[in-house]
Amino acid sequence: MARLVAAMLGGVDSAVAAARAVEAGHDVTGVHLALSRNPRSYRSGARGCCSIEDAGDARRAADVLGIPFYVWDMSTEFADEVVDDFVAEYAAGRTPNPCLRCNEKIKFAAVLDRALALGFDGVVTGHYALLETGAGGDVELHRAQDAGKDQSYVLGVLTQEQLRHSHFPLGGSVKTDVRAEAARRDLQVATKPDSHDICFVADGDNAGWLREKLGERAPNHGGAIVDDETGEELGRHDGTYGYTIGQRKGLRIGTPAPDGKPRFVLDIEPVEGTVRVGPRERLAVHGLEGIRPRWCGTVPVADTWDDCTVQLRAHGDEHRARLRVHEGGESVSVELLDPAYGIAPGQAVVVYDGSRVVGSATIASTDRSPAGSAR
Missing domain, CATH: 2.30.30.280 (Adenine nucleotide alpha hydrolases-like domains)
Incomplete structure (x- = not known):
């Protein structure tokens, strides 16, 4: 049995993940993350994951499960690491992924660090991804069973140390079964709509929000x-x-x-x-350069070309590719065997070996020449 923090965001997925951890015999404490000093400036209702309504839904779910519940104030970390980064990236002409950034800097860095410091053994979340133990003993991150809900892309920033303290109870489930289970457990969030868009953009108008900032x-x-x-x-x-x-x-x-x-x-x-x-055909990307790589396990051998597949946006297509890690490990090159369209600097390239996530990098530049920059 482990002492676990369940990150309860107020939705059905995190509630059922916490319930399964309790049922598995773990000592679970529910935690909701307060990400804004003024919660009403973020999403309200069912569209976000950081609203006052979400905090109330998370607390009610914890009550049903009979577990302790706390709210952790992460507003300063969230503003510094996610919101300010989002603004700066757009101002520089790049296209960031704030959800991936939040996973890296908040949910699996700040939260996990605090949990471990308080004597907990790990963190439970409602992400759809699978964890398996590899032949060498490493914890491997794999795609979820439900391809339509797979969230391994936004978890591609996690290190081996973070994966060892992570629990994803929903990785082998499909969403319809999760909702049905929530209803059986009398969790009021069973029919709550999924969150969409960026939680800190109150009305969903990203351009208008950036213009205001x-x-x-x-x-x-x-x-x-x-x-x-x-x-x-x-x-x-x-x-x-x-x-x-x-x-x-x-x-x-x-x-x-x-x-x-x-x-x-x-x-x-x-x-x-x-x-x-x-025209659209001018958007075809054949190669890209990535910086700040993060590896989920063993770092690929430098200066060799490895066959792989890559995903370039959340729920995007998977592309056949070849990966090369440059000497020193600070950057990578990716050759796309099938062109991708509309890829922008600032987005993440997540590398896969079959269903296993190898790691990720931030796209620094793209090459639209048919030969590809990586050849």
Whole structure:
């Protein structure tokens, strides 16, 4: 039996994960994370995972399970590591993944560190992923049984030490069974909708939220939307932070392309304040460079090419690829055997060997030449 902290976010998944940990005989304490000093500035209702309503739902679930319940204030850590990083990345023309960042810096760093310091043995969450013990004794992170709910991508930042203290009771389940189990256990969150979008953007309008945070203070406030092939200025924008590579909607450029096909954002130049657009085929990425790699287990051998697959966005497609870790281990190259579209710096590349997560890196640059930068 282990002493475990159950991260209870107020949804059905974390509640059932906690229930299963209790049923398995563990000594479980429920913890809800207060991520904002002003909770009403974050999502309300069923759309987020950090609202006042979520805290109440988590407490009621803990009461049903008969376990102690506490609220841990992580608002300072969340603001510094997730919200400020999100703003800075968009201001620099990159596209971050705040949920992945939250897993890395908050749920499996700050929370786990505090839990261990308090004498707990690990953390239970409602993530859909599987943990297995490998031949060498390492804890391996694998894709969940329910492919539609698999969250191994956003867990690809976890280290071996963090995985050894992690518990994912839902990895072998499908969502419909989890909801049915919650109903049998009389958990009121059984029918609560899943959370979506970014929890700290209150109305779901990311561009509007960034405009409020940056506005005219940003060095890239206002600029031209330019046809990448002809150099023609097609329109103006209020800030490059309102755009991301691969975006099609909301460009407001009016003038149709000569071939009548839609245009997409190809590049963002935050210093000059220029957004470049063009046809979809120009978005094809054949290679990429990654920085700040994090490995879930053994680090791949440097300066050799390894066959693998990669995932480039949450719930995105899996791509056949080859991976090379550079000497010193500070960066990686990835050659995509099948092109990917709309991939932007700032996103994460998560590397797989079959269903096993090898590790991840932050995309620093992409190569759209058919040969690929990694060949």
